[in-house]
Amino acid sequence: MTDSINSILSQIRSYQNQMGQNVAPLGDAARSNAISGLGGSAPAQAPSFTETLRSAVAGVNEAQQKSGALAKAFELGDPSADLAKVMIASQQSQVAFRATVEVRNRLVQAYQDVMNMSL
Known part of the structure; x- marks a missing residue:
């Protein structure tokens, strides 16, 4: 299961x-400085999960539109x-869409797991 999660994270x-949106992960020192506020400058704002997911879905949409346009051009005889x-x-x-569906399935499963937890 961790392999599939790592695979999805690498795709994101x-x-x-x-x-x-190149976002470098924070090292331990940078993370502790950002948390404690001891850093000399403000830490760079990482994109939110919503923004990352929205851009991933937009990328899938773009890939599907490009694929459809190329297929239509081929059918019309464009050299x-x-x-x-x-x-x-x-x-x-197709691969991008499958990855997006897999991410959605994992999110739904995680939500259901959280909702089924006993307090």
Whole structure:
């Protein structure tokens, strides 16, 4: 299970990098300074989970639209849209969509686990 979680986290980081949101994880010293307020400068604001998820979903949407546009261009006989490009774009959008569905399933499962916890 931890392998799948690490895989999903790496995919989210990949989406962040694609969207230009490079966020370096805080080291122990930087984390303790940020928590205690002893750092000389304010820590950089990391994007929220909502922003990260929204950008990941937007990336999946973009990949699906690109795939659909390439497929339509291929069907219409556009010489710039060869079969290899169409198939690669289709597979990329399919993998991105499956990853998004898996993240959603994990979030729903985590929510259900929390709701079923006894106090």
